[in-house]
Amino acid sequence: MKMSRLIGALLCLLFLFASRCDSADxxxxxxxxxxxxxxxxxxxxxxxxxxxxxxxxxxxxxxxxxxxxxxxxxxxxxxxxxxxxxxxxxxxxxxxxxxxxxxxxxxxxxxxxxxxxxxxxxxxxxxxxxxxxxxxxxxxxxxxxxxxxxxxxxxxxxxxxxxxxxxxxxxxxxxxxxxxxxxxxxHSKASRIGIPGLVVLSLFLIAVTAYCVIGMIVMRVKYDKTGGDVIPNKRLWFALPSLVKDGVVLTFTPCRAACNKGGGYSKM
CATH class of the missing domain: 2.70.130.10 (Mannose-6-phosphate receptor binding domain)
Structure with a gap:
Protein backbone atom coordinates (compact mmCIF):
# COMPACT_ATOMS: atom_id res chain seq x y z
CA MET A 1 0.00 0.00 0.00
CA LYS A 2 2.85 2.34 0.84
CA MET A 3 4.50 1.46 -2.47
CA SER A 4 1.28 2.32 -4.35
CA ARG A 5 1.10 5.72 -2.68
CA LEU A 6 4.76 6.34 -3.48
CA ILE A 7 4.25 5.49 -7.15
CA GLY A 8 1.16 7.73 -7.27
CA ALA A 9 3.12 10.62 -5.77
CA LEU A 10 5.97 10.09 -8.25
CA LEU A 11 3.54 10.07 -11.17
CA CYS A 12 1.94 13.28 -9.95
CA LEU A 13 5.38 14.89 -9.66
CA LEU A 14 6.32 13.66 -13.13
CA PHE A 15 3.26 15.23 -14.74
CA LEU A 16 3.87 18.45 -12.82
CA PHE A 17 7.36 18.79 -14.32
CA ALA A 18 6.48 17.47 -17.76
CA SER A 19 3.48 19.78 -18.23
CA ARG A 20 3.43 23.54 -18.50
CA CYS A 21 0.63 25.87 -17.59
CA ASP A 22 -0.93 27.45 -20.67
CA SER A 23 0.08 30.93 -19.52
CA ALA A 24 3.69 30.03 -20.43
CA ASP A 25 2.57 29.85 -24.08
CA HIS A 187 4.69 24.65 -31.29
CA SER A 188 6.62 21.43 -31.47
CA LYS A 189 5.88 18.79 -28.84
CA ALA A 190 9.27 19.45 -27.29
CA SER A 191 8.41 23.13 -26.93
CA ARG A 192 5.08 22.44 -25.25
CA ILE A 193 6.49 19.79 -22.87
CA GLY A 194 9.70 21.66 -22.12
CA ILE A 195 13.28 20.46 -21.67
CA PRO A 196 12.92 19.81 -17.90
CA GLY A 197 9.87 17.67 -18.61
CA LEU A 198 11.73 15.63 -21.22
CA VAL A 199 14.63 15.06 -18.82
CA VAL A 200 12.34 13.94 -16.01
CA LEU A 201 10.35 11.72 -18.37
CA SER A 202 13.52 10.09 -19.73
CA LEU A 203 14.90 9.43 -16.25
CA PHE A 204 11.58 7.99 -15.16
CA LEU A 205 11.42 5.58 -18.11
CA ILE A 206 15.01 4.46 -17.52
CA ALA A 207 14.30 3.87 -13.83
CA VAL A 208 11.13 1.87 -14.58
CA THR A 209 12.94 -0.28 -17.17
CA ALA A 210 15.82 -0.99 -14.79
CA TYR A 211 13.40 -1.79 -11.96
CA CYS A 212 11.46 -4.28 -14.11
CA VAL A 213 14.52 -6.06 -15.51
CA ILE A 214 16.33 -6.37 -12.18
CA GLY A 215 13.11 -7.25 -10.36
CA MET A 216 12.28 -10.06 -12.80
CA ILE A 217 15.78 -11.50 -12.45
CA VAL A 218 15.52 -11.46 -8.66
CA MET A 219 12.04 -13.04 -8.70
CA ARG A 220 13.18 -15.79 -11.04
CA VAL A 221 16.58 -16.59 -9.51
CA LYS A 222 16.02 -15.95 -5.81
CA TYR A 223 12.34 -16.86 -5.41
CA ASP A 224 12.03 -19.34 -8.29
CA LYS A 225 8.91 -17.61 -9.69
CA THR A 226 7.58 -18.39 -13.17
CA GLY A 227 5.02 -16.96 -15.61
CA GLY A 228 3.22 -13.84 -14.51
CA ASP A 229 4.53 -14.22 -10.97
CA VAL A 230 7.99 -13.21 -12.18
CA ILE A 231 6.73 -9.61 -12.46
CA PRO A 232 7.77 -7.69 -9.32
CA ASN A 233 4.85 -6.04 -7.46
CA LYS A 234 2.42 -7.44 -10.02
CA ARG A 235 -0.66 -6.01 -8.29
CA LEU A 236 0.91 -2.56 -8.34
CA TRP A 237 1.38 -2.65 -12.11
CA PHE A 238 -2.19 -3.81 -12.65
CA ALA A 239 -3.29 -0.76 -10.63
CA LEU A 240 -1.00 1.58 -12.62
CA PRO A 241 -3.69 2.94 -15.01
CA SER A 242 -5.77 4.22 -12.10
CA LEU A 243 -2.64 5.69 -10.49
CA VAL A 244 -1.81 7.52 -13.72
CA LYS A 245 -5.35 8.87 -13.86
CA ASP A 246 -5.12 10.09 -10.26
CA GLY A 247 -1.76 11.72 -10.96
CA VAL A 248 -3.11 13.57 -13.98
CA VAL A 249 -6.23 14.76 -12.15
CA LEU A 250 -4.30 15.96 -9.11
CA THR A 251 -1.77 17.77 -11.30
CA PHE A 252 -3.82 19.42 -14.01
CA THR A 253 -6.82 20.48 -11.93
CA PRO A 254 -4.93 23.09 -9.84
CA CYS A 255 -2.79 24.08 -12.83
CA ARG A 256 -5.82 24.71 -15.03
CA ALA A 257 -7.53 26.65 -12.26
CA ALA A 258 -4.45 28.83 -11.81
CA CYS A 259 -4.25 29.50 -15.55
CA ASN A 260 -7.92 30.42 -15.88
CA LYS A 261 -7.66 32.71 -12.87
CA GLY A 262 -5.00 34.67 -14.71
CA GLY A 263 -7.64 36.08 -17.05
CA GLY A 264 -7.61 36.46 -20.81
CA TYR A 265 -10.23 35.74 -23.39
CA SER A 266 -11.05 32.03 -23.40
CA LYS A 267 -14.57 31.59 -24.81
CA MET A 268 -16.16 33.21 -27.83
Missing amino acids: QCEEDPNNKGCVCVFDKKSVDLRSLGHKDGTAAFSVVGSDKATYYYNPCKGFTEKDCKDVAGCQKDGRSYRSIGTPDKASFNTADNGAVSIAYIGGNGGRNMVVNLVCKKSQNKPEFGFVGETSKNQYTFNLTSVCACPGDCTENGPSGGGHSGKGGSGSH
Missing part, protein backbone atom coordinates in the same frame (compact mmCIF):
# COMPACT_ATOMS: atom_id res chain seq x y z
CA GLN A 26 0.92 33.26 -24.24
CA CYS A 27 1.71 35.55 -27.13
CA GLU A 28 3.04 38.59 -25.29
CA GLU A 29 2.05 41.97 -26.70
CA ASP A 30 4.79 44.27 -27.97
CA PRO A 31 4.27 47.45 -25.89
CA ASN A 32 5.51 49.56 -28.80
CA ASN A 33 2.90 48.10 -31.16
CA LYS A 34 -0.24 47.68 -29.06
CA GLY A 35 -2.91 45.53 -30.65
CA CYS A 36 -0.63 45.00 -33.62
CA VAL A 37 2.35 42.80 -32.73
CA CYS A 38 2.79 40.05 -30.16
CA VAL A 39 5.83 37.87 -29.53
CA PHE A 40 5.50 34.10 -29.36
CA ASP A 41 8.64 32.03 -28.59
CA LYS A 42 10.82 34.82 -30.03
CA LYS A 43 8.71 34.89 -33.19
CA SER A 44 6.27 37.71 -33.80
CA VAL A 45 2.67 37.69 -34.98
CA ASP A 46 2.87 40.96 -36.90
CA LEU A 47 -0.21 42.64 -38.40
CA ARG A 48 1.36 45.98 -39.29
CA SER A 49 1.35 45.32 -43.03
CA LEU A 50 -2.38 44.47 -43.04
CA GLY A 51 -3.83 47.74 -41.77
CA HIS A 52 -4.33 51.07 -43.53
CA LYS A 53 -2.47 54.09 -42.22
CA ASP A 54 -4.63 56.75 -43.90
CA GLY A 55 -7.59 56.61 -41.51
CA THR A 56 -9.68 54.22 -43.63
CA ALA A 57 -10.67 50.61 -42.93
CA ALA A 58 -8.68 47.84 -44.59
CA PHE A 59 -11.51 45.30 -44.40
CA SER A 60 -15.28 45.21 -44.69
CA VAL A 61 -17.72 42.32 -44.69
CA VAL A 62 -21.50 41.90 -44.73
CA GLY A 63 -22.57 39.69 -41.84
CA SER A 64 -25.33 37.12 -41.73
CA ASP A 65 -27.33 39.75 -39.81
CA LYS A 66 -27.21 41.99 -42.93
CA ALA A 67 -25.09 44.60 -41.14
CA THR A 68 -21.79 45.72 -42.67
CA TYR A 69 -18.67 45.52 -40.52
CA TYR A 70 -15.46 47.49 -41.03
CA TYR A 71 -12.11 46.63 -39.47
CA ASN A 72 -8.59 48.00 -39.52
CA PRO A 73 -5.70 46.40 -37.61
CA CYS A 74 -3.23 48.54 -35.70
CA LYS A 75 -4.46 52.04 -36.53
CA GLY A 76 -7.82 53.66 -35.84
CA PHE A 77 -10.05 54.69 -38.73
CA THR A 78 -13.13 56.86 -39.21
CA GLU A 79 -16.33 55.78 -40.94
CA LYS A 80 -19.22 58.26 -40.57
CA ASP A 81 -20.17 58.29 -36.85
CA CYS A 82 -17.40 55.79 -35.99
CA LYS A 83 -14.47 57.99 -34.99
CA ASP A 84 -10.96 56.58 -34.48
CA VAL A 85 -12.16 53.00 -34.05
CA ALA A 86 -10.78 49.52 -34.71
CA GLY A 87 -14.18 48.17 -35.77
CA CYS A 88 -17.44 49.70 -36.92
CA GLN A 89 -20.93 48.28 -37.45
CA LYS A 90 -23.19 49.80 -40.11
CA ASP A 91 -26.77 48.74 -39.45
CA GLY A 92 -29.12 50.56 -41.77
CA ARG A 93 -28.17 54.22 -41.44
CA SER A 94 -26.57 53.78 -38.02
CA TYR A 95 -22.82 53.55 -37.54
CA ARG A 96 -21.65 52.20 -34.18
CA SER A 97 -18.20 51.52 -32.80
CA ILE A 98 -17.55 47.91 -31.80
CA GLY A 99 -14.09 48.46 -30.39
CA THR A 100 -11.21 50.92 -30.20
CA PRO A 101 -7.52 50.32 -30.96
CA ASP A 102 -6.37 51.65 -27.60
CA LYS A 103 -8.39 48.93 -25.84
CA ALA A 104 -7.08 45.92 -27.74
CA SER A 105 -5.57 42.84 -26.10
CA PHE A 106 -4.02 39.66 -27.46
CA ASN A 107 -5.24 36.30 -26.17
CA THR A 108 -3.91 32.81 -26.78
CA ALA A 109 -5.99 29.62 -26.86
CA ASP A 110 -4.84 26.26 -25.50
CA ASN A 111 -3.75 25.15 -28.98
CA GLY A 112 -1.67 28.28 -29.58
CA ALA A 113 -4.16 30.12 -31.79
CA VAL A 114 -4.13 33.89 -31.24
CA SER A 115 -7.06 36.32 -31.13
CA ILE A 116 -7.43 40.04 -30.47
CA ALA A 117 -10.22 41.36 -28.26
CA TYR A 118 -11.38 44.97 -28.67
CA ILE A 119 -13.64 46.72 -26.18
CA GLY A 120 -14.91 50.28 -25.77
CA GLY A 121 -17.60 50.25 -28.48
CA ASN A 122 -20.96 52.03 -28.37
CA GLY A 123 -23.48 50.57 -25.93
CA GLY A 124 -21.03 48.02 -24.58
CA ARG A 125 -20.29 46.56 -28.00
CA ASN A 126 -17.01 44.73 -28.49
CA MET A 127 -15.34 42.53 -31.06
CA VAL A 128 -12.98 39.56 -31.21
CA VAL A 129 -10.80 38.85 -34.24
CA ASN A 130 -9.47 35.30 -34.48
CA LEU A 131 -6.12 35.26 -36.26
CA VAL A 132 -6.15 32.20 -38.50
CA CYS A 133 -2.67 31.15 -39.58
CA LYS A 134 -2.55 30.06 -43.23
CA LYS A 135 0.89 30.19 -44.80
CA SER A 136 -0.41 30.25 -48.37
CA GLN A 137 -2.77 33.19 -47.68
CA ASN A 138 -0.72 36.19 -48.83
CA LYS A 139 -3.92 38.15 -49.48
CA PRO A 140 -5.72 38.40 -46.12
CA GLU A 141 -9.36 37.35 -45.82
CA PHE A 142 -11.76 38.87 -43.31
CA GLY A 143 -14.86 36.86 -42.40
CA PHE A 144 -17.86 37.32 -40.12
CA VAL A 145 -18.43 34.54 -37.55
CA GLY A 146 -21.41 36.00 -35.73
CA GLU A 147 -22.69 37.73 -32.62
CA THR A 148 -21.32 35.04 -30.34
CA SER A 149 -22.76 36.67 -27.23
CA LYS A 150 -24.82 39.79 -26.64
CA ASN A 151 -23.05 42.77 -28.26
CA GLN A 152 -19.92 40.71 -28.93
CA TYR A 153 -19.09 40.29 -32.61
CA THR A 154 -16.54 37.69 -33.70
CA PHE A 155 -14.55 37.58 -36.94
CA ASN A 156 -11.81 35.51 -38.55
CA LEU A 157 -8.78 37.16 -40.13
CA THR A 158 -7.01 34.54 -42.25
CA SER A 159 -3.50 35.43 -43.34
CA VAL A 160 0.12 34.35 -43.48
CA CYS A 161 0.69 37.26 -41.08
CA ALA A 162 -1.22 35.34 -38.41
CA CYS A 163 1.64 32.80 -38.45
CA PRO A 164 4.50 33.51 -36.02
CA GLY A 165 7.65 34.72 -37.74
CA ASP A 166 6.18 34.92 -41.25
CA CYS A 167 5.54 38.67 -41.51
CA THR A 168 7.27 41.94 -40.76
CA GLU A 169 6.15 45.55 -40.98
CA ASN A 170 6.63 45.31 -44.75
CA GLY A 171 4.61 42.13 -45.27
CA PRO A 172 5.41 38.40 -45.63
CA SER A 173 9.05 37.75 -44.81
CA GLY A 174 9.38 34.70 -47.06
CA GLY A 175 8.61 32.01 -44.49
CA GLY A 176 4.96 32.10 -45.44
CA HIS A 177 5.40 30.86 -48.99
CA SER A 178 5.98 27.22 -48.21
CA GLY A 179 4.21 24.50 -46.34
CA LYS A 180 0.58 23.97 -45.48
CA GLY A 181 -1.48 26.47 -43.59
CA GLY A 182 -3.02 25.93 -40.21
CA SER A 183 -4.97 27.73 -37.56
CA GLY A 184 -3.93 26.01 -34.39
CA SER A 185 -0.83 24.87 -32.60
CA HIS A 186 2.48 25.95 -34.08
Whole structure:
Protein backbone atom coordinates (compact mmCIF):
# COMPACT_ATOMS: atom_id res chain seq x y z
CA MET A 1 0.00 0.00 0.00
CA LYS A 2 2.85 2.34 0.84
CA MET A 3 4.50 1.46 -2.47
CA SER A 4 1.28 2.32 -4.35
CA ARG A 5 1.10 5.72 -2.68
CA LEU A 6 4.76 6.34 -3.48
CA ILE A 7 4.25 5.49 -7.15
CA GLY A 8 1.16 7.73 -7.27
CA ALA A 9 3.12 10.62 -5.77
CA LEU A 10 5.97 10.09 -8.25
CA LEU A 11 3.54 10.07 -11.17
CA CYS A 12 1.94 13.28 -9.95
CA LEU A 13 5.38 14.89 -9.66
CA LEU A 14 6.32 13.66 -13.13
CA PHE A 15 3.26 15.23 -14.74
CA LEU A 16 3.87 18.45 -12.82
CA PHE A 17 7.36 18.79 -14.32
CA ALA A 18 6.48 17.47 -17.76
CA SER A 19 3.48 19.78 -18.23
CA ARG A 20 3.43 23.54 -18.50
CA CYS A 21 0.63 25.87 -17.59
CA ASP A 22 -0.93 27.45 -20.67
CA SER A 23 0.08 30.93 -19.52
CA ALA A 24 3.69 30.03 -20.43
CA ASP A 25 2.57 29.85 -24.08
CA GLN A 26 0.92 33.26 -24.24
CA CYS A 27 1.71 35.55 -27.13
CA GLU A 28 3.04 38.59 -25.29
CA GLU A 29 2.05 41.97 -26.70
CA ASP A 30 4.79 44.27 -27.97
CA PRO A 31 4.27 47.45 -25.89
CA ASN A 32 5.51 49.56 -28.80
CA ASN A 33 2.90 48.10 -31.16
CA LYS A 34 -0.24 47.68 -29.06
CA GLY A 35 -2.91 45.53 -30.65
CA CYS A 36 -0.63 45.00 -33.62
CA VAL A 37 2.35 42.80 -32.73
CA CYS A 38 2.79 40.05 -30.16
CA VAL A 39 5.83 37.87 -29.53
CA PHE A 40 5.50 34.10 -29.36
CA ASP A 41 8.64 32.03 -28.59
CA LYS A 42 10.82 34.82 -30.03
CA LYS A 43 8.71 34.89 -33.19
CA SER A 44 6.27 37.71 -33.80
CA VAL A 45 2.67 37.69 -34.98
CA ASP A 46 2.87 40.96 -36.90
CA LEU A 47 -0.21 42.64 -38.40
CA ARG A 48 1.36 45.98 -39.29
CA SER A 49 1.35 45.32 -43.03
CA LEU A 50 -2.38 44.47 -43.04
CA GLY A 51 -3.83 47.74 -41.77
CA HIS A 52 -4.33 51.07 -43.53
CA LYS A 53 -2.47 54.09 -42.22
CA ASP A 54 -4.63 56.75 -43.90
CA GLY A 55 -7.59 56.61 -41.51
CA THR A 56 -9.68 54.22 -43.63
CA ALA A 57 -10.67 50.61 -42.93
CA ALA A 58 -8.68 47.84 -44.59
CA PHE A 59 -11.51 45.30 -44.40
CA SER A 60 -15.28 45.21 -44.69
CA VAL A 61 -17.72 42.32 -44.69
CA VAL A 62 -21.50 41.90 -44.73
CA GLY A 63 -22.57 39.69 -41.84
CA SER A 64 -25.33 37.12 -41.73
CA ASP A 65 -27.33 39.75 -39.81
CA LYS A 66 -27.21 41.99 -42.93
CA ALA A 67 -25.09 44.60 -41.14
CA THR A 68 -21.79 45.72 -42.67
CA TYR A 69 -18.67 45.52 -40.52
CA TYR A 70 -15.46 47.49 -41.03
CA TYR A 71 -12.11 46.63 -39.47
CA ASN A 72 -8.59 48.00 -39.52
CA PRO A 73 -5.70 46.40 -37.61
CA CYS A 74 -3.23 48.54 -35.70
CA LYS A 75 -4.46 52.04 -36.53
CA GLY A 76 -7.82 53.66 -35.84
CA PHE A 77 -10.05 54.69 -38.73
CA THR A 78 -13.13 56.86 -39.21
CA GLU A 79 -16.33 55.78 -40.94
CA LYS A 80 -19.22 58.26 -40.57
CA ASP A 81 -20.17 58.29 -36.85
CA CYS A 82 -17.40 55.79 -35.99
CA LYS A 83 -14.47 57.99 -34.99
CA ASP A 84 -10.96 56.58 -34.48
CA VAL A 85 -12.16 53.00 -34.05
CA ALA A 86 -10.78 49.52 -34.71
CA GLY A 87 -14.18 48.17 -35.77
CA CYS A 88 -17.44 49.70 -36.92
CA GLN A 89 -20.93 48.28 -37.45
CA LYS A 90 -23.19 49.80 -40.11
CA ASP A 91 -26.77 48.74 -39.45
CA GLY A 92 -29.12 50.56 -41.77
CA ARG A 93 -28.17 54.22 -41.44
CA SER A 94 -26.57 53.78 -38.02
CA TYR A 95 -22.82 53.55 -37.54
CA ARG A 96 -21.65 52.20 -34.18
CA SER A 97 -18.20 51.52 -32.80
CA ILE A 98 -17.55 47.91 -31.80
CA GLY A 99 -14.09 48.46 -30.39
CA THR A 100 -11.21 50.92 -30.20
CA PRO A 101 -7.52 50.32 -30.96
CA ASP A 102 -6.37 51.65 -27.60
CA LYS A 103 -8.39 48.93 -25.84
CA ALA A 104 -7.08 45.92 -27.74
CA SER A 105 -5.57 42.84 -26.10
CA PHE A 106 -4.02 39.66 -27.46
CA ASN A 107 -5.24 36.30 -26.17
CA THR A 108 -3.91 32.81 -26.78
CA ALA A 109 -5.99 29.62 -26.86
CA ASP A 110 -4.84 26.26 -25.50
CA ASN A 111 -3.75 25.15 -28.98
CA GLY A 112 -1.67 28.28 -29.58
CA ALA A 113 -4.16 30.12 -31.79
CA VAL A 114 -4.13 33.89 -31.24
CA SER A 115 -7.06 36.32 -31.13
CA ILE A 116 -7.43 40.04 -30.47
CA ALA A 117 -10.22 41.36 -28.26
CA TYR A 118 -11.38 44.97 -28.67
CA ILE A 119 -13.64 46.72 -26.18
CA GLY A 120 -14.91 50.28 -25.77
CA GLY A 121 -17.60 50.25 -28.48
CA ASN A 122 -20.96 52.03 -28.37
CA GLY A 123 -23.48 50.57 -25.93
CA GLY A 124 -21.03 48.02 -24.58
CA ARG A 125 -20.29 46.56 -28.00
CA ASN A 126 -17.01 44.73 -28.49
CA MET A 127 -15.34 42.53 -31.06
CA VAL A 128 -12.98 39.56 -31.21
CA VAL A 129 -10.80 38.85 -34.24
CA ASN A 130 -9.47 35.30 -34.48
CA LEU A 131 -6.12 35.26 -36.26
CA VAL A 132 -6.15 32.20 -38.50
CA CYS A 133 -2.67 31.15 -39.58
CA LYS A 134 -2.55 30.06 -43.23
CA LYS A 135 0.89 30.19 -44.80
CA SER A 136 -0.41 30.25 -48.37
CA GLN A 137 -2.77 33.19 -47.68
CA ASN A 138 -0.72 36.19 -48.83
CA LYS A 139 -3.92 38.15 -49.48
CA PRO A 140 -5.72 38.40 -46.12
CA GLU A 141 -9.36 37.35 -45.82
CA PHE A 142 -11.76 38.87 -43.31
CA GLY A 143 -14.86 36.86 -42.40
CA PHE A 144 -17.86 37.32 -40.12
CA VAL A 145 -18.43 34.54 -37.55
CA GLY A 146 -21.41 36.00 -35.73
CA GLU A 147 -22.69 37.73 -32.62
CA THR A 148 -21.32 35.04 -30.34
CA SER A 149 -22.76 36.67 -27.23
CA LYS A 150 -24.82 39.79 -26.64
CA ASN A 151 -23.05 42.77 -28.26
CA GLN A 152 -19.92 40.71 -28.93
CA TYR A 153 -19.09 40.29 -32.61
CA THR A 154 -16.54 37.69 -33.70
CA PHE A 155 -14.55 37.58 -36.94
CA ASN A 156 -11.81 35.51 -38.55
CA LEU A 157 -8.78 37.16 -40.13
CA THR A 158 -7.01 34.54 -42.25
CA SER A 159 -3.50 35.43 -43.34
CA VAL A 160 0.12 34.35 -43.48
CA CYS A 161 0.69 37.26 -41.08
CA ALA A 162 -1.22 35.34 -38.41
CA CYS A 163 1.64 32.80 -38.45
CA PRO A 164 4.50 33.51 -36.02
CA GLY A 165 7.65 34.72 -37.74
CA ASP A 166 6.18 34.92 -41.25
CA CYS A 167 5.54 38.67 -41.51
CA THR A 168 7.27 41.94 -40.76
CA GLU A 169 6.15 45.55 -40.98
CA ASN A 170 6.63 45.31 -44.75
CA GLY A 171 4.61 42.13 -45.27
CA PRO A 172 5.41 38.40 -45.63
CA SER A 173 9.05 37.75 -44.81
CA GLY A 174 9.38 34.70 -47.06
CA GLY A 175 8.61 32.01 -44.49
CA GLY A 176 4.96 32.10 -45.44
CA HIS A 177 5.40 30.86 -48.99
CA SER A 178 5.98 27.22 -48.21
CA GLY A 179 4.21 24.50 -46.34
CA LYS A 180 0.58 23.97 -45.48
CA GLY A 181 -1.48 26.47 -43.59
CA GLY A 182 -3.02 25.93 -40.21
CA SER A 183 -4.97 27.73 -37.56
CA GLY A 184 -3.93 26.01 -34.39
CA SER A 185 -0.83 24.87 -32.60
CA HIS A 186 2.48 25.95 -34.08
CA HIS A 187 4.69 24.65 -31.29
CA SER A 188 6.62 21.43 -31.47
CA LYS A 189 5.88 18.79 -28.84
CA ALA A 190 9.27 19.45 -27.29
CA SER A 191 8.41 23.13 -26.93
CA ARG A 192 5.08 22.44 -25.25
CA ILE A 193 6.49 19.79 -22.87
CA GLY A 194 9.70 21.66 -22.12
CA ILE A 195 13.28 20.46 -21.67
CA PRO A 196 12.92 19.81 -17.90
CA GLY A 197 9.87 17.67 -18.61
CA LEU A 198 11.73 15.63 -21.22
CA VAL A 199 14.63 15.06 -18.82
CA VAL A 200 12.34 13.94 -16.01
CA LEU A 201 10.35 11.72 -18.37
CA SER A 202 13.52 10.09 -19.73
CA LEU A 203 14.90 9.43 -16.25
CA PHE A 204 11.58 7.99 -15.16
CA LEU A 205 11.42 5.58 -18.11
CA ILE A 206 15.01 4.46 -17.52
CA ALA A 207 14.30 3.87 -13.83
CA VAL A 208 11.13 1.87 -14.58
CA THR A 209 12.94 -0.28 -17.17
CA ALA A 210 15.82 -0.99 -14.79
CA TYR A 211 13.40 -1.79 -11.96
CA CYS A 212 11.46 -4.28 -14.11
CA VAL A 213 14.52 -6.06 -15.51
CA ILE A 214 16.33 -6.37 -12.18
CA GLY A 215 13.11 -7.25 -10.36
CA MET A 216 12.28 -10.06 -12.80
CA ILE A 217 15.78 -11.50 -12.45
CA VAL A 218 15.52 -11.46 -8.66
CA MET A 219 12.04 -13.04 -8.70
CA ARG A 220 13.18 -15.79 -11.04
CA VAL A 221 16.58 -16.59 -9.51
CA LYS A 222 16.02 -15.95 -5.81
CA TYR A 223 12.34 -16.86 -5.41
CA ASP A 224 12.03 -19.34 -8.29
CA LYS A 225 8.91 -17.61 -9.69
CA THR A 226 7.58 -18.39 -13.17
CA GLY A 227 5.02 -16.96 -15.61
CA GLY A 228 3.22 -13.84 -14.51
CA ASP A 229 4.53 -14.22 -10.97
CA VAL A 230 7.99 -13.21 -12.18
CA ILE A 231 6.73 -9.61 -12.46
CA PRO A 232 7.77 -7.69 -9.32
CA ASN A 233 4.85 -6.04 -7.46
CA LYS A 234 2.42 -7.44 -10.02
CA ARG A 235 -0.66 -6.01 -8.29
CA LEU A 236 0.91 -2.56 -8.34
CA TRP A 237 1.38 -2.65 -12.11
CA PHE A 238 -2.19 -3.81 -12.65
CA ALA A 239 -3.29 -0.76 -10.63
CA LEU A 240 -1.00 1.58 -12.62
CA PRO A 241 -3.69 2.94 -15.01
CA SER A 242 -5.77 4.22 -12.10
CA LEU A 243 -2.64 5.69 -10.49
CA VAL A 244 -1.81 7.52 -13.72
CA LYS A 245 -5.35 8.87 -13.86
CA ASP A 246 -5.12 10.09 -10.26
CA GLY A 247 -1.76 11.72 -10.96
CA VAL A 248 -3.11 13.57 -13.98
CA VAL A 249 -6.23 14.76 -12.15
CA LEU A 250 -4.30 15.96 -9.11
CA THR A 251 -1.77 17.77 -11.30
CA PHE A 252 -3.82 19.42 -14.01
CA THR A 253 -6.82 20.48 -11.93
CA PRO A 254 -4.93 23.09 -9.84
CA CYS A 255 -2.79 24.08 -12.83
CA ARG A 256 -5.82 24.71 -15.03
CA ALA A 257 -7.53 26.65 -12.26
CA ALA A 258 -4.45 28.83 -11.81
CA CYS A 259 -4.25 29.50 -15.55
CA ASN A 260 -7.92 30.42 -15.88
CA LYS A 261 -7.66 32.71 -12.87
CA GLY A 262 -5.00 34.67 -14.71
CA GLY A 263 -7.64 36.08 -17.05
CA GLY A 264 -7.61 36.46 -20.81
CA TYR A 265 -10.23 35.74 -23.39
CA SER A 266 -11.05 32.03 -23.40
CA LYS A 267 -14.57 31.59 -24.81
CA MET A 268 -16.16 33.21 -27.83
